[in-house]
Amino acid sequence: MLALASDYSGSGDQEATRRAIENGFAMAETRLSDIQDEIARQNAETASPKEPVRLAVARTAHVRELPTTKSRSRDKLAPGHLLELRDVRGDWFQVRYVDGLSGEVRSGWIFGKLTVPK
Numbered sequence: 001m002l003a004l005a006s007d008y009s010g011s012g013d014q015e016a017t018r019r020a021i022e023n024g025f026a027m028a029e030t031r032l033s034d035i036q037d038e039i040a041r042q043n044a045e046t047a048s049p050k051e052p053v054r055l056a057v058a059r060t061a062h063v064r065e066l067p068t069t070k071s072r073s074r075d076k077l078a079p080g081h082l083l084e085l086r087d088v089r090g091d092w093f094q095v096r097y098v099d100g101l102s103g104e105v106r107s108g109w110i111f112g113k114l115t116v117p118k
Helices: 002-006 011-047
Strands: 054-057 061-064 073-077 082-089 092-098 105-111 115-117
Touching: 073 105, 082 105
Parallel strands: none
Antiparallel strands: 054 082, 054 115, 061 073, 061 105, 082 092, 092 105
16 A cells, blocks of 8 residues: 555655555554454453352362362362352362461362362
């Protein structure tokens, strides 16, 4: 498109055409950026649940730092302990929970099959 600007014989026409084309590209880039931001916002709204997913520990389970049995255990939770689901990776759930002794909110990874819906 910029090549069109060089086809004009008058230098004033060329400069005006070049500026008009550049302004058009700038406006299109701004609009594209606005559309991409809106799509990202809508995707974030639909991807995150409105209500947190609540779970309970089905049988004694370790909460780990990473989603693997080789990871260090942060806590050992008893059956019935309440959890809030934060993320899922394969068979592992990232959860938040309240420590029964300190009242501290903690998080970590628990094997999904050791939980039940609450």
